[in-house]
């Protein structure tokens with residue numbers, strides 16, 4: 001498959017790449033879910049990853065975040081190779097949310113965000129067990145930061161509510177707050193508006209813009225094309241595990257190969273594209 005690649009907007013990519021994937025391939029037995037994908041994300045941009053069902057988007061996210069060890073290829077972040085282990089990737093500064101929300105259902109919203117924060121705390125096991133001064137200070141700071149993040153995503157009033165009792169859209173926001181608690185430089189969102197009503201979707205877009213204002217880069221997988229094209233600086237389209245094209249929302253939206261890839265996957269997608 002030939003990849004059509006739009007030239008980057010002048011000046012936009014003068015900065016060094018934040019995340020860089022080269023030749024990433026993921027096979028499941030005989031199925032090649034991701035095939036030799038090169039991918040770059042630059043500081044402070046919002047990029048979209050689109051493609052019909054089964055195109056390999058989530059598998060690619062899993063390769064970027066250490067959930068899967070790619071069959072071949074490399075991923076680096078801030079110029080350093082990323083070890084394909086979720087914890088190592090999080091510590092390096094890449095956070096993600098999941099297509100199917102993965103919160104601790106029986107913990108409060110605040111506790112969920114605090115859990116995200118623990119990858120940045122340094123209290124050793126002895127101090128934690130004895131609740132020593134260092135533990136208490138870190139616990140207080142963790143709590144304050146978690147509250148700040150709940151405010152940032154608009155959930156401050158739900159801090160003490162159990163995650164499972166939150167409305168669906170709020171659960172998605174909570175997942176984002178928990179991801180932000182790890183202090184990432186790059187946030188990967190897998191279908192952040194799935195199941196949301198139009199008002200919640202507008203809220204999610206506004207939240208992603210505010211996350212970028214904090215200096216983060218964001219990659220978004222979405223089936224809602226209007227959302228993607230209104231939100232993103234750049235869009236990449238995957239089809240059958242391969243990169244079909246990449247460029248500005250306008251160029252991708254009007255690309256006949258993208259439209260063709262969506263036709264046959266359902267009227268909704270074709271209409272959206």
Ligand SMILES: Nc1ncnc2c1ncn2[C@@H]1O[C@H](COP(=O)(O)OP(=O)(O)OP(=O)(O)O)[C@@H](O)[C@H]1O
Nearest residue numbers: 028031033051052053054055056057058059060099
């Ligand atoms: N763990 C796995 N084992 C075997 N096959 C898998 C596995 N995960 C994904 N696949 C297959 O890899 C292909 C890509 O799936 P993936 O979920 O990455 O696509 P997607 O673009 O995210 O799809 P969707 O938009 O429907 O979420 C599909 O054919 C899927 O069935």
